[in-house]
Amino acid sequence: MSVTTVERAASVEPPARSQPSYLTSGNTIASWLLTRDHKRIALLFLASITFYFFIGGIAATLMRLNLATPQGLLQPAVYNRMFTMHGIIMVWFFLIPSIPTTFGNFFVPLMIGARDLAFPRVNLASWYVFNLSGLVVLYALIMGGADTGWTFYTPLSTVYANGYVFAAAMAVFINGFSSIMTSLNFIVTIHRMRAPGMTWMRLPLFVWAIYAVSIVMLTATPVLAMDTFLLAVERFIGVGLFDPNHGGDPLLWQHMFWFYSHPAVYIMILPAMGVVSELIPCFARRPIFGYSGMTIALMSLAILSFFVWAHHMFVAGISIYAGIVFSLMTFFVAVPSAIKVFNWTVSLHKGSIVFDAPMLYALGFVLLFTVGGVTGLMLATLAVDVDLHGTYFVIAHFHYIMVGATVSAFFGALHYWWPKITGRLYPEMWARFAAILTYVGFNLTFFPQFILGYLGMARRSYTYPAVWQSWNLLSSAGASILAVAYVLPLLYLGWSLFRGLKATANPWGATGLEWTISSPPPKHNFERTPVVVTEPYCYDPERHTFVTQEGVLHDE
Amino acid sequence: MDHWIPFWPDTAAVNAVVVNNLYIAELGLAGVIMATVIGMMLTFCIRYWRGSPASRANRVQKTWHFEIAWTVATLAAFLVLFVWGAQVYVWLFEPPPADEEDYVVAKQWMWKIEHPGGQREIDALHVPVDKTIKLVMASEDVIHSFFVPAFRIKHDVVPGTLEVIWFKADKTGVFRLECTQYCGLQHATMTGQVDVLTGADYARWLTDQGVHNSLVQQGEAVFRAHGCSGCHDQNSTVHAPSLVGLYGTLVHLQDGSVQLADEAYIRDCILNPRSFTVAGYPPIMPDFSGQISEGDVFELIAYIKSLKGAQEPDK
Numbered sequence: 001m002s003v004t005t006v007e008r009a010a011s012v013e014p015p016a017r018s019q020p021s022y023l024t025s026g027n028t029i030a031s032w033l034l035t036r037d038h039k040r041i042a043l044l045f046l047a048s049i050t051f052y053f054f055i056g057g058i059a060a061t062l063m064r065l066n067l068a069t070p071q072g073l074l075q076p077a078v079y080n081r082m083f084t085m086h087g088i089i090m091v092w093f094f095l096i097p098s099i100p101t102t103f104g105n106f107f108v109p110l111m112i113g114a115r116d117l118a119f120p121r122v123n124l125a126s127w128y129v130f131n132l133s134g135l136v137v138l139y140a141l142i143m144g145g146a147d148t149g150w151t152f153y154t155p156l157s158t159v160y161a162n163g164y165v166f167a168a169a170m171a172v173f174i175n176g177f178s179s180i181m182t183s184l185n186f187i188v189t190i191h192r193m194r195a196p197g198m199t200w201m202r203l204p205l206f207v208w209a210i211y212a213v214s215i216v217m218l219t220a221t222p223v224l225a226m227d228t229f230l231l232a233v234e235r236f237i238g239v240g241l242f243d244p245n246h247g248g249d250p251l252l253w254q255h256m257f258w259f260y261s262h263p264a265v266y267i268m269i270l271p272a273m274g275v276v277s278e279l280i281p282c283f284a285r286r287p288i289f290g291y292s293g294m295t296i297a298l299m300s301l302a303i304l305s306f307f308v309w310a311h312h313m314f315v316a317g318i319s320i321y322a323g324i325v326f327s328l329m330t331f332f333v334a335v336p337s338a339i340k341v342f343n344w345t346v347s348l349h350k351g352s353i354v355f356d357a358p359m360l361y362a363l364g365f366v367l368l369f370t371v372g373g374v375t376g377l378m379l380a381t382l383a384v385d386v387d388l389h390g391t392y393f394v395i396a397h398f399h400y401i402m403v404g405a406t407v408s409a410f411f412g413a414l415h416y417w418w419p420k421i422t423g424r425l426y427p428e429m430w431a432r433f434a435a436i437l438t439y440v441g442f443n444l445t446f447f448p449q450f451i452l453g454y455l456g457m458a459r460r461s462y463t464y465p466a467v468w469q470s471w472n473l474l475s476s477a478g479a480s481i482l483a484v485a486y487v488l489p490l491l492y493l494g495w496s497l498f499r500g501l502k503a504t505a506n507p508w509g510a511t512g513l514e515w516t517i518s519s520p521p522p523k524h525n526f527e528r529t530p531v532v533v534t535e536p537y538c539y540d541p542e543r544h545t546f547v548t549q550e551g552v553l554h555d556e
Numbered sequence: 557m558d559h560w561i562p563f564w565p566d567t568a569a570v571n572a573v574v575v576n577n578l579y580i581a582e583l584g585l586a587g588v589i590m591a592t593v594i595g596m597m598l599t600f601c602i603r604y605w606r607g608s609p610a611s612r613a614n615r616v617q618k619t620w621h622f623e624i625a626w627t628v629a630t631l632a633a634f635l636v637l638f639v640w641g642a643q644v645y646v647w648l649f650e651p652p653p654a655d656e657e658d659y660v661v662a663k664q665w666m667w668k669i670e671h672p673g674g675q676r677e678i679d680a681l682h683v684p685v686d687k688t689i690k691l692v693m694a695s696e697d698v699i700h701s702f703f704v705p706a707f708r709i710k711h712d713v714v715p716g717t718l719e720v721i722w723f724k725a726d727k728t729g730v731f732r733l734e735c736t737q738y739c740g741l742q743h744a745t746m747t748g749q750v751d752v753l754t755g756a757d758y759a760r761w762l763t764d765q766g767v768h769n770s771l772v773q774q775g776e777a778v779f780r781a782h783g784c785s786g787c788h789d790q791n792s793t794v795h796a797p798s799l800v801g802l803y804g805t806l807v808h809l810q811d812g813s814v815q816l817a818d819e820a821y822i823r824d825c826i827l828n829p830r831s832f833t834v835a836g837y838p839p840i841m842p843d844f845s846g847q848i849s850e851g852d853v854f855e856l857i858a859y860i861k862s863l864k865g866a867q868e869p870d871k
Contacts, residue, residue, distance in 0.1 A: 315701065386649075389701075
């Protein structure tokens with residue numbers, strides 16, 4: 001590894017912090033609600049999305065409870081509202097903001113050596129807009145919910161559905177502005193505020209991932225705003241946009257919706273890839289395999305994600321030649337994903353691997369993402385998609401990516417950065433247990449759904465033939481394990497806030513700039529602007545040393 | 557009802573066999589990829605865990621050799637799957653000459669089916685085994701999707717147009733028919749059954765329905781009742797395109813485009829004539845949208861398709 005200036009670190013910890021941490025500098029409610037500190041805003045977002053995660057989770061629990069038996073438990077109308085609200089809340093109020101607004105907000109400035117994001121007020125406004133949209137979606141939910149599915153397919157959503165479709169669509173509309181503000185902030189920050197020496201090819205891969213996802217968010221989200229606006233226009237004024245009885249085209253909605261919502265899948269997975277690219281080198285104690293390949297793969301995923309949308313429409317009546325083109329593009333997008341999976345796996349080769357909870361989550365991520373990836377190939381294959389489209393196979397596939405992979409990475413990030421965020425260590429054995437439980441519960445929940453899908457069970461059905469009950473029961477049983485695995489961290493992490501051991505500045509022995517400052521970080525991050533002299537991930541498994549990006553050599 | 561845990565759906569049509577083969581090949585590839593990743597991960601995790609004494613010297617420095625290797629390998633495998641899948645897709649979605657054409661109307665929340673002999677059924681479709689069946693499908697309200705898992709065929713039924721699929725069942729029996737596009741409250745119960753009968757049983761079933769008028773005859777009645785015959789009859793003096801032999805020909809439109817006169821085209825011409833004015837004719841045909849049900853449109857289409865003969869170049 002090419003380290004230009006290597007100096008031995010002092011064997012003692014940094015001296016007692018000279019200024020209060022971001023947590024203790026100001027204790028009034030106003031100091032939180034009006035804060036412009038990216039770290040506090042990250043925690044505000046963390047609180048909001050955790051709330052919505054559990055709301056969406058309650059809807060999912062009711063669905064699995066209903067599907068445990070063919071005759072079900074809920075009224076059809078209730079079940080239909082549950083899966084719709086589950087989809088809307090989980091996609092726009094948890095998955096899309098999840099990693100960027102929390103860990104991205106907190107750590108992008110720290111990792112590039114900046115004192116804040118470029119536009120702190122825009123960052124705070126983003127949180128308020130997010131919560132405004134959250135109130136609208138809660139209003140829709142409490143008043144009775146919408147029952148169109150999260151995809152709002154026309155003309156069902158514009159002409160036939162009762163429910164609070166307008167409120168739900170407006171929540172999505174408003175939510176988009178939060179995405180746009182946050183992503184704009186990241187792009188400007190990463191371009192303009194990197195510390196001296198932090199060149200593009202020295203950026204940690206998490207920052208690259210946030211950069212890639214911000215570009216996708218900034219360019220795709222306005223299309224979603226147009227979609228939902230047009231939806232409202234047709235629903236209220238009856239202008240024939242999507243309704244064929246008034247000269248509209250129902251497929252126009254699908255094209256416009258997926259033009260946003262397919263890139264949105266990458267909005268959910270790219271940050272997770274960034275997180276895992278931080279975790280694996282740190283716990284394998286060796287540099288990431290193929291850093292530049294990883295950056296190229298990230299950016300090609302971001303760009304290719306815009307050219308595959310109609311693979312959601314292979315049986316919707318698009319031209320078969322369009323189907324062929326979109327299938328080919330979908331296979332192309334699988335190539336960078338495959339590169340990333342192989343690079344993560346080979347990043348374990350000749351490492352010195354420690355199996356702490358973040359690493360268990362990261363390894364779980366790679367396996368679940370690979371299952372989601374290979375089943376994605378099957379769905380990309382035109383003839384097979386004709387059979388599998390609209391069945392539980394699709395449900396299983398995208399939950400492997402968006403829940404299995406993304407939520408594993410989210411929990412991995414939460415554990416990895418918990419000491420930095422809170423200044424406390426979490427109980428390691430409990431965390432390892434939760435990580436393994438997540439993996440087991442997840443597979444039990446969703447693997448049976450692949451089989452159900454090929455058997456022909458249609459998605460969004462509140463009932464099914466009795467012969468399929470065994471798989472559904474297994475899935476519901478798995479969901480109860482998964483629920484425990486998701487609630488458990490809330491308990492022991494909460495406990496650690498008060499009783500956890502104090503964390504040192506760099507408990508994992510990681511190389512990023514965020515670990516060179518005290519835990520929790522001081523209000524203005526860096527006392528002096530750091531100077532970066534080396535690439536990230538300079539871990540040496542042979543000598544058990546590592547070099548931070550400032551070029552300081554440490555023993556483990 | 558058997559209580560075995562099902563792992564694999566029925567395979568009861570030639571379409572299903574072809575899709576099955578591709579599916580099995582992909583399961584195989586998925587297995588190879590998963591085994592590679594899990595195998596490497598397990599090997600490395602065991603060999604290079606923190607306490608292991610294995611040598612860490614001479615780590616791979618030039619990574620791009622490997623990256624190019626697995627890029628090329630995955631791309632090659634993916635392209636094979638793509639070509640295979642696309643070929644089957646074209647075969648699935650381009651109907652061959654059919655032995656029988658049935659008409660399907662989807663509405664919240666039922667499947668209404670009409671046979672050429674005029675037999676009607678709801679949430680059930682009787683077909684003969686080993687015959688190519690073509691389905692022409694329309695929706696009266698929202699988007700539905702016609703899916704028979706045992707045949708591996710599926711197509712959305714989008715309102716405002718007609719969709720066509722085909723299948724050739726090769727086993728007799730009763731198979732599940734379902735809607736896979738969420739279509740409102742009772743989407744989950746918008747199911748039915750496909751009864752595949754032997755040729756003799758099917759013929760008996762058709763006669764048992766006791767229907768007197770075939771679909772073509774019913775269509776002819778609609779043709780007269782709505783006044784279509786006033787202009788489009790061969791004896792008419794009005795300057796209107798002849799419908800004799802129209803089906804399957806290429807039609808030149810006023811706007812310069814050329815359209816294949818298939819079921820969807822005929823439907824569009826009836827419900828939205830101004831957008832489909834035939835070259836050389838005045839745009840005088842009235843708009844029948846809202847006055848005529850999807851079922852009547854099917855009868856008209858069946859009638860117009862029955863008008864065999866040479867298409868006159870111009871009247």
